[in-house]
Amino acid sequence: MDDDKKLTSKDFLNQLVAKHYEGALQAKAEGKPVVWATSICPQELLETMDLATVYPENHAAAIGARKGALEFIENAEGKGYSSDNCSYARVNLGYADIQKAEAQDIPMPDLLFCCSNICNTVIKWYENLSKTLQIPLILFDMPFNHTYEVPEHSIRYMRGQIEYAIGQLEDFTKRKFDYDKFGEVMELSNATCEWWKKATDWAKVIPSPLNGFDMFNYMAMIVCMRGNADGHRLFKMWHDELEAKAKAGLGPWNSAEEQYRVMWDGIACWPHLSTTFKALKKYGINMVTSTYPDSWNVRYEKNDLSGMAKAYASNYANRNLDYDEDNVVRLVKDFSLDGIVYHSNRSCKLMDFRQYEIQRRVEAATGIPSVVFDGDQTDPRAFSEAQYETRIQALVEMMEENKEARRKG
């Protein structure tokens, strides 16, 4: 563990990202099967089966951040996918055709593993991949929770699908499912998620030791490494660094002070990550939280299959409006927010459709100002820098008026 003293979590994160992709490419080269999976799926099953897994959403984000998305998007649109479709889907469907990306390559899949607790688009996206590539698809159908709490029948439905998927994986790998290992993976996944949550919770401290845009980077690994020892070590390491920074009273950046604390609603604008970050930092705005810390806080007791089913059925994106409202109002209070930036993301209808109503309700409940800007998670064409800047500056002016009013009592 001597290495830990020299190694920062950021270095380790970069090593793990490389290891993740190299490992998957190597597995493919050795003739082992590769799985493509959605970001908040029951990965415990894949980890237990020791299947090399890559996550197309992560991959599309990486391609987007390295400004390579358009080639794949144009390919998918050329095949007839409307520009109204999710751009992660368009990048991935384009990649499935081109199979080569300067930003990052991934091996082609032998099995698809899709859970619709994040949106409905993934169902058709993965079905199309399955049909085009002629490979099996394991689908977890997770209907939207229209009630405040996740209903019991949904939990039973999810549990049934997990049990069924275990059989499907046994058929696919021609190996028996190891329930002892499953228990260990469950335990490790929960511990990793706990460190992820505890790490991101350090942003509650004022000033926040966490620069929220770093969270976007670490997020890649909570998606694909939460069920293994590397992921566990990474998030514990990150947590300890943030704890030390917080205790030393250090803010998010060396070069500037945190003046305002905001929440970022929605996915990052990957092709314009630096532009969106710099415009915030210029005004001293730190994005201290989002709905993501809770999205991967997938927690349940070891060997409790119903608990696991409930955790996956409970994903934020799959919850009703009242739940979302309470969740954001709680974040405003817990993270001492001055404002909210809502990313109206062309790709994500699920998030956008409720955004104005959430904005209205949260403003009524908390009184903090907010702005909505138009953008997209990976399609670089759906963003205007000048429009973004004007909205952010207007948010600063509103937040400043509130601070001024508080100073005057």
Add this chain to the structure above:
Amino acid sequence: MYLGIDIGSTSTKAALIDGKANLVAQKVVNIGTGTNGLELVLAELLHEAGLTMEDVVYTVATGYGRLLCDVADKQITEISCHAKGVSYLVSGTGTIIDIGGQDSKVIRLDPLGRVANFAMNEKCAAGTGRFLEVMGRVLGCKLDELSDLAGASTREIQISSVCTVFAESEVISQLSMGTRREDVAKGALVSIAKRVAGLCKRVGVEPKVVMTGGVALNKNMVEAMSRELKEDVQAAPYTQAVGAIGAALFAMEAAEKKENNNG
């Protein structure tokens, strides 16, 4: 003297106020960011006021081109500047509708005249002055003639496309079917009013409702907006220069604050 400059996408506006917040002069030129509009408007403004730049103590720039304005001491968004300008010109304003060249916005004010919430159009020309320019071109009239043309309408036609490009072809097809230009002009105004009314409903309409921006010079547009919202809507005085006047008022406040800090 305190100077406010509003550099928009299609016009440049400037206003001067004195130390007692009296409006000394305001000017508008109909060319926007990336042109010599700023030089022209400043020359006209200073000439009218009989002043030079030496008399200006502090300058605030706003609008799309604000970040590229070298003469400004400070940049403030058009959202805050419109709120400031309208509160100064029309007391008791609750909602501002500003339809500019390339964006439209609705600003709800709190009782103290501060921005409580705002909404802007999406990354699209629907519901902006650009939409009217395109319609004017198809109808073969200037922007300021569009209002009178619409005033002579006897039958309202619906333009259902929200996209400016599709709306243009929809209008061309209406004209080729023999629809009168007057009715198409009215349809174009109503189309914008409906679009902007959607933004209004998002932020919540509070009377008084005041319109700013070049489009508010169009009387029939203001009336269409009023009908759509079922609220009285009035055009602000100096409708195009409201943002610049707000910027000048901010310039005065910033200069006073600076003086207090120094003193």
